Amino acid sequence: MNIAFYCKNKNTSKIDCSNLLNGNPGVGGTYYAMLSVAYFLNHKNDSNHKYYVFAESVNNLPMDMNKVFVETEDDLNNNIKKYDIGILVINKTGATLDSIINKVKETNVKVVIWDHCFIPYFELGRYADYENVVRIVAVGKEQLMTFCDHRSFKKGTYIYNLCNYNLPAPKPFSARKNHVVYIGSIVPLKGLHLLTKAWPSILKEVPDAQLYIIGSGNLYNQNEKLGKYGIAEYFYEKKLLSPILDVNKKIIPSVHFCGVMGNKKFDILNVSKVAVPNPSGLTETFGYTAIEAQLAGCLVTTMKCPGYVDTVLGKDNILYSDEKKLAESIIKLLKQSDYDSSETIKEINTKFSNDKIIRCWELLFDEIENKEASSIVNLSSNLPLSRLKIKNKTVQKVFPFIPSLMFWEMIFGKVMYLVDKTLDLSTTIHKIYRRKILKK
Helix, strand or coil: CEEEEEECCHHHCCCCCCCHHHCCCCCCHHHHHHHHHHHHHHCCCCCCCEEEEEECCCCCCCCCCCEEECCCHHHHHHHHHHCCEEEEEEEECCCCCHHHHHHHHHCCCEEEEEECCCCCHHHHHHHHHCCCEEEEEECCHHHHHCCCCCHHHHHEEECCCCCCCCCCCCCCHHHCEEEEEEECCCCHHHCHHHHHHHHHHHHHHCCCCEEEEECCCCCCCCCCCCCCCCCCCHHHHHHHHHHHECCCCCECCCEEEEECCHHHHHHHHCCEEEECCCCCCCCCCCCHHHHHHHHCCCEEEEECCHHHHHHCCCCCCEEECCHHHHHHHHHHHHCCCCCCCHHHHHHHHHHCCHHHHHHHHHHHHHHHHCCCCCCCCCCCCCCHHHHHHHHHHHHHCCCCCCCCHHHHHHHHHHHHHHHHHHHCHHHHHHHHHHHHHCCC
C-alpha cells in the first residue's frame, strides 16, 4: 500500500531539514516527528508499503526520500489519486482538520490523525463520526488515556515519537555549572513566564546560577511579529521579562536568550545541571526537549502532565503538581552534588528507539490495510484525572448516556477563560487596539 504523510510546513520552510540524522534542526517537535518517521520508513528496504511526504515546501527536505509538493487541498486530492495513496497521515496541531478530512472524501483514502496535541471534546466527536478517519494516534499512553471515556477511543491507539540522537557520553554532573536551561517556543502555553517569575527566588539561594533560554517566539511561525526585545509577541514579552529586567529596563546578567540553536543546544545542555521544559505542562503530549536534556545528562523538573509522565524517566528528576513548587525544585536539583544519568539514557534509548517505533507504525499500517480493529490498550494511568476517566468508562458500560469527563473539563475551561479575560480587561482592550487599529 502507498502511504503519505501530509506536512503543512509553509511557516518553517526556510529551516534546513535535509539531514534528520543529526536530530532536530530547530523546528517544532510535531514537524520534526513527522519528518523523522517518514524518513526512516522510506529507508525500510523490507517494508510492505511505499512512503511519501506531501509538503507545502520540499526544498529543505532530505534528498533521499519520496517528497511531493502539495500547496492546496485540491493539490492534495490530485496527488492522492496520482500516487494511489491508500493511507494519509495528517497531524493535529492548531486548527481543526475537518476541511482536509471532508475534502479527501472525494478519494478512497483512509485517514490517520496523528495527534500531537490535545483535541477538544466536540472535535474528537466529529473525528469519531467520520467514516474515512480510521485511527487517532496519540504520541503517548498518558495522552491516549485523557480521552479513554470518549467515544472516539474506539479509533485510538498510541505510538511514542522516535528519538534519533547520536550524542557523546555526557559530561560528569560534578563538573557542571549551576546552569538552568529552557528549550522551546516562547509563547504563553509553554510557560516560560513561570520560570522567569521564579528566577529571582532561585538567585537568592544559588547566587551564581545562570539561565539559558533556547528558542524564540516565532519557532512555529517565522512570520510572527515580535515585541521590543525581539523575543516574543508584544504582550507576552512584557509579562515574560518583567521579573528579569533591572532598573534600566535591561535584562539582568544571569539570563541569556540564545534564540533557535538547532543541535548546538547540546553545547549548553552538556555543561548545565538542570533543564526545565514547558514549566506549565500545558499542551505537552510528549516532550522532546525533556528527552534531549536527559540524554545530555541534565536533571529535569517540570509539571506532572501526560507528556512528561511518559518521557521524564529518571528517579532523580522532579515532576511537580503545583507551579509554585518550580523554584523549590530547581534549587534542590542545583544543590545536588552528583547524578549518574547512564540508566536514564539507556531507558530512553530502549523505549524510543528507531527500530521499535518504526515497527509500531508498520504494524499499524498493516492493521489498517487488513481492516482490523484498533489494538486493545491496557487501561491504566499515573494521573488522577485519567484514572477517574477509566472508572467513568466502566460506568458508561451500564449507563452509556453518561458523557466523558472531557465534557466537564471543557465547560470548566471556558468559564475560567472568561473569568481571566474579564479580570484582565485592560490588557484585552489594549490587544484589540494594537491588532485592529494599529495593525501591529
